[in-house]
Structure formats: structure tokens, C-alpha cells
Amino acid sequence: MALLEVSNLGIAFGGLQAVAQLDLKIEKGHLYGLIGPNGAGKTTVFNMLTGVYTPTEGNIVLDGKDITGKSPDLISKAGVARTFQNIRLFNDMTVLDNVKVALHNQIRYNMWTGILRLPSYREKEHQMNREALRLLKIFDLDKEASLKASQLPYGKQRKLEIARALATNPKLLLLDEPAAGMNPNETEELMNTVRSVRDQFGIAILLIEHDMNFVMGICEEITVLDYGRVIAHGDGKAIRNNPKVIAAYLGGD
């Protein structure tokens, strides 16, 4: 059984059918690409997978558990993490705290332990700091740990978002345009990072990206959306040569 099984997923906003009859199967440890022209409904799919939107039809099953229509915090607990197309960091908090917030459900102690500073407070906080710094180090952000998130340059903010998502200990990581606004060198570096994250954490990664070199370079499997429907599916080569995909991108019919 696949890690994520999406069947017949659809959502309508009023009369507008944004996504329809979407089927996705993502195996454990796979790098999976979701591509399509602007407005194809890619981010809407992410929003349904993470509970921001409630699908109007279909099912989402993660690791054998139905998570359709659950609230975002429960879906996060179930093991789906994400980044956002337009970066959403906790801007007034430090880089370290951004990651520590995401450790919320991994390392726990209750409100009173914090208020009364019981012995386990120190222990758990140290554990959190260690874990957060370990994650930051992977993205070469450990030196900036005490800066505010908003003080980071753009590329590092994108990385911090990934580090934060990983802190929730996900089984599936969704990356929404991770390479947006990056130059070729940064994109190259990001590709290596994404690959090594997959190898190190053994998680599946589903990503939306417009940079075709990026997608073709790292994704083992790709699904193409157009007007909310799947128009193609396969590996990079199959997609590249698919006439429907070419037509969708070039605007023909």
C-alpha cells in the first residue's frame, strides 16, 4: 500500500470546479512532482491535502488512515508537513524558535511545567534546542539561529520553511514552489538539499515547481494538472514527450 492514496479528489468553490477526479499514489521515500500551468489547481491540491480546504468529494488516505477534511493541525500530527508558495514564517520570532514551534507535537510538556519551571522544563527545552539546531545545521542556518526570521535573506527563508516543516517529523513533505525566485546556482544547491533530505529522513516529498529543470532533475514521478484535471502522469521522459502536456504549456488545444 502506498504512503499517500488520493482517490477521486475534487473541490468546487461555488460553481467553479477547481479540482476534479484527482488520483495520486505516492510511495514511501518517493520524490513526486505536481506540475501544470498557472491556475491549474496545484496549490488547491496542497490545501486539500493539508486541511486548509475541505474537499467536496473524494478521499485522502495517509498510511492507511483517512485524513480527508481533518483540520490542519490534526493532519500535521498525522504526518503531512508543507511549505508555502508565498513564504509564511513566524517573522517576529527567532530562526531557532521557528523550528521549536514546529517541534510542538514532538517534544511535549504541559503549560504548568512551563509556568512553574519544573525540572522537566529545562530538560525538554534543551532537547528542543538540540533537535532544532540539528535541523538548522542541515540547511546551514545554525549560525543565524538567534536572528529574527524576517531578517534572513529570501533564499534562507525558503530553507527555514523546509527545516520547520521537517521538525514536525512528517511522513510526507509538500513543497510549494521551493525554487521560486532562486538563481540557477541556488536552485542546483536546493536540488541537492531536497534529495539529501529524502535520503536522510526517508520521507516522501511531493513538490509543485515551475522550474522544469528542477522537476525533471529530481522527481521520479510526475503528475500534470490542467484546469483541475490530471492530463498526464509518468516519469520525466514520458511527461516531456507527452503532446497533451506540451499543448497545455504552449496554450494550444
Place this chain on the structure above:
Amino acid sequence: MQFLSYLINGISLGSVYALIALGYTMVYGIAKMLNFAHGDVIMIGSYVVFFAFGSFGLNPVLSIVLSMVVCTILGVAIERVAYRPLREAPSLAVLITAIGMSYLLQQVAQLMWTSNAKSFPSVVANSSIFKPVSLFDGQLTISAETIVTILACVVIMVLLLYFINCTSAGHAMQAVSEDRGAAQLMGVNVNATISLTFAIGSALAAVAGALLCSSYPSLQPTTGAMPGIKAFVAAVFGGIGSIPGAFLGGILLGVIENLSKAYISTQLSDAIVFLVLIVVLLVKPTGLLGKKVNVKV
């Protein structure tokens, strides 16, 4: 008969709330901010009428026009000076600024005209056109103020709906309310549109002030605060951003307030009005005629 009289007075009070609520709802719809100072613009407008009509014996209609001019300038100036610099700032900052502005107007009024209540002369008291109406052999009397208030509210409502739906400035307002960025790209002058919204809202506030004080003739620097807040409740009740909603919400709130004053308790009527707000927000957070807003992720 008693009930009918309470009801009509409630509609009259509600008409005033509706006029004030229009200002709130338009500004909220277009500038996405809660203009706390709106109620205090009403108070300033009432003072203008008080001095022009009450002290200098100017024609009542001219006095109200003068008050509308003053309020329009005031409203636009407030937006320009205090709100515009914060248009891209967090809503908390804008809200606190608006509260500061509300306080500023009250304090300035208090320093200029003291906190003593002034007895406001009714603008329709000696009118030759509007007379109190007596019905059912004198069992039911409707005051001239009540008639004028309800009439004015209906007329303004119709004009405003015409303006919004049938003029290009009105269309621009709808566009800015829908999507400010897109409207700007389409060539709508967003700053001018927001200024126009403040201008219209403030002019209506001047009318509302004169009518309110004619029915409840006690004018103080804090006169505008409570009706202002209640009118905001009315706007939320009707569905914030919706013009018919403000009208409906205002009338309903006025009726609820007057009936609870009559049948439950004078002291608790305000509490009841606010309780209505909390219940409405619980049951239907978008108000009676409001629409749902989706946040983009």
C-alpha cells in the same frame, strides 16, 4: 397602540443607526478597517449644526449642509493623516490608531466646548412642511422628527444604492472593495476611491448627527461614541460590507433597543443590544446579508 408607538420610535432610532452604519460598512468594505472615529465625526457634525442653527439661527437645511461639508473635510483629513500611512500595516495598528483618533476628537471637543451637555434644538421643530401626525383619534402621535428621520434614511439609502450601482465612481468603489490590487491595475485610483468613501460616510454621519440630536436633544463630546458603537453592531448584524445589510441591521437594532427599553429594562437595553451582537456573530458570523470571505493560502 402603545406597541405601535414603540415600534415606530424604534424604526426612527434604527434609521439613525442605519445612516451611521452605512459609513462603517462602506469604509470597512473598501479600506478593510474599522473606523472607530466615525461615531465622533457625528458628534463634531452635531456641534456644527448646534452652533449654526441653534446659536446663529441659520436655516436648518443650510446648517446641515454646512455640517456635511465640515464632516466630509474632517473624515477625508483623518483618513489622509492617520489611516493612509498605515494602509499596509497590521490591522492591530490601524485599529489602535482609529481608537486614538476617536479619543482625540472627543478630547478636542471637550476642551473647546466643555463636557457639559448642550440642549440641542430640533431641526424640524418649526418646520412648515413636517408636522407631527396624529392617528387613531390621537391615540398615536408620530413626531415630526420621527417622520423626517425615517424619510431621510430611505431617500439616502435609495440614492446611495443608485450611486454604487449606476455610476463609475460607484463601480470603482465596488472594485476596490473586491480586490484592491486588481482594481489598481485596472486603472482605478485607489487613494481617491478610499477618500471618496470616507467623504460619503462622513457626510452621512453629519445628517445622522443632526437627526439623532433632534430626537435625543442632549449634546456632549461623548454623544457620538455609543451610537457609533451601536451602529457598528448594526453593520455587523446586517453583514459588514453590505449596504442593504447596514440598513436592515440598523432598523432591527433600533427596534430591538426601543422594545427592550419599553418592555424589559431601560438600564439593560444596551446590554441586550450587545448581547444580540454576540449571538449574531455566534450563529452567523457574516451577518444577515454578508458574504463569506476566503483567505488565500
Place this chain on the structure above:
Amino acid sequence: MFRLKNLRKSTKSNLITFGIVIGFYLVIQLLSALGMLSSSLSGQLVPICAYVILAISLNLTVGILGELSLGHAGFMSVGAFSGTIVWTTLYGQVPNWLGLLLAFVVGGAVAGLFGFIVGVPVLRLSGDYLAIVTLAFGEIVKNVMNACYLGYDSKGIHFSFKDAASMGMEADGTTIINGAIGITGIKKGSTFILGIILVILTLVVILNLINSRAGRAIKSIRDNEIAARSVGINITKYKLMAFITSAVFAGIAGVLYSLNYSSLVAKKFDYNTSILILVFVVLGGIGNIRGSVIAAALLTVLPEMLRSLNDYRMLIYAIVLILVMIFSQSPQVVAWRKRMVEMFRGRFSKRPQAKEVQ
């Protein structure tokens, strides 16, 4: 080590805050011992402590949770009334320390309960709605307490919303709350040292809360609600936690305040009081707890010392409120300030762009 440095930094900052409070207490004690404490200032000592607690607790809602509450005086009011009822009815029947303890516990608990009742529905709404509903709550509390008559006699407790007579009490009955007149004949229970202890208690709880797992969750909601949910934060739970904690301490401050005077009226806790507390929070710096302490103390003392300024006090507050907001929050002004700082530093070289908004 980074880890140690970080922990030490927040602890050090907190210690400075405690130091300021204790320093203030010692200075007042010294002045008092030297006979240099003016009677007007000594009368203000308990209210200062109450306002400091109010400002700290409101800052938890406004600065840490990022929601505007305009009904803080409402929570203060329900706390004050319930605590004072406990204090007055138990007076002389239990030792004073126990009566005080119970008064504060009940006052805080009742305010917290109201925080819960108001919070559950309201925290689903955002920003401006929350502000207006908390304002409505404050007004409801004021109006209801103003019209509330409560008393007891041999037959039990009597209650009315009309007038004292309609409670229908026996001749031997005792009126506790007498409508707009409120509660009278309160025995003084609050002292300066008690106020200082409560300020420190408030600081310990709120500062520790902010620097804990729960506090980070609350701050993350303030910074980005959608992202907070996406990393698994139950936002309703943490919003409520912040809101209720804030209400509890407002209630405690209400008890402290009311037990300093012989009578308690509902009108004292109106919209203006809520705004006054907000002014303390804004001027002290939104989210800055130490700032709240200093602003609340200074702004309570100063007008007493500068009587001539009293007429203009609220006018000045209003102007300052607007200016502080524009100066600290307007994107253009903030950018301009940054440019000015750069110029003064004499650095015209280009710096890395902090953020490119897509």
C-alpha cells in the same frame, strides 16, 4: 555555546524586570521611612500595582497573542465584584489572610470563567470582530452590574435587576450590591506589599508562559495563523489559553484595586478604563512586558504629580497613540527610519535585501 547564551539572554532580561519591581518597592519603602512620601503618591501605590498587572495581562492578549481586546475593564469588573463579595461576606468570620486569599482566588477564577465564556465563541472570529465583541462584553458587564441588586437575609440570597425593594428581603437583610451605588463599606484589604507580591506573581506566570512551549505556540499564531496550524498547533486551545490567563490576572487586579477603597461601583470599569490600559500597553511597547510595567507605573504617577496637565492628559494620550502607531508600524515610515539610521551610520553601501515579496 549558542544554547546557553540564548537561555541566559531571556533569563537575564526577565531578571532585570523583576529587579525593577523590587527596586521600586525598596525606593518607596525608603521614601516612606524618611517621611518623604507624599500622601497623594502613597494613595496611588495600590492602584499602580493594579494597573501594572492589568497592563502585563493585556499585553499577553495584544502583544503575544496579537488580538485586540477592548474589554479588559470588564474582566477587571467581574473579578472586583466577585472578590469583594467574598471578602465582605467572610470579613470577621475567617482570618483576614484567608479571606484575602479566597477573594483573590475567586476574583481570578470568575474573571477566567468569563474569559472562557467570551473567548470560546469570539476567538473563532478574527481581529476587528474580537475587538468589538470584547468592547461589547465590557459594556454588558458595566450595564448589568449597574442594574444589579444582591442581598441576603435569613431566608437566603435575594436578587433583582429593578431596585433594592424588589429583592423582597426581610427587615434584617443585608444588601451586598446596591445597583449603581455598588458595594459600600468595604474594609481595606489591599496593601502596597500585597500589590507588589501580586505584580511579581503575574510577572512570573506570564513571563514563564511566554518563554515556554505554550508561549511559542501563542506567538506563532500571532505571526502567522495558517503556518501555525500547518505545523500542528491547535490554535483554538492556545488562543483560549492566552485569553483566559489574561482575564484571570485582570480579575486579580480588579480585586486588588477594589479592596483598596471603601466602595466599588460598576461605572469605574468602563470603556475608558479599557482604553487607558491599552495606552499603557502601546506606550510600553506591544509585546514588551517590561515596557508595560514601566508605562503603567509612570503614567499612573505622572498625572498625579503634574496636576496642571490633567486636563490635557487624555488628549496627549490620544495623540501619542496615533503617533506611536504611525511611527512604529507604517511601512513607509519604518523604511524612512531605516534609511535615516543608515545615513547616520555613514554607510551608503548596499545591504542585503531582507525580503523580496513575491
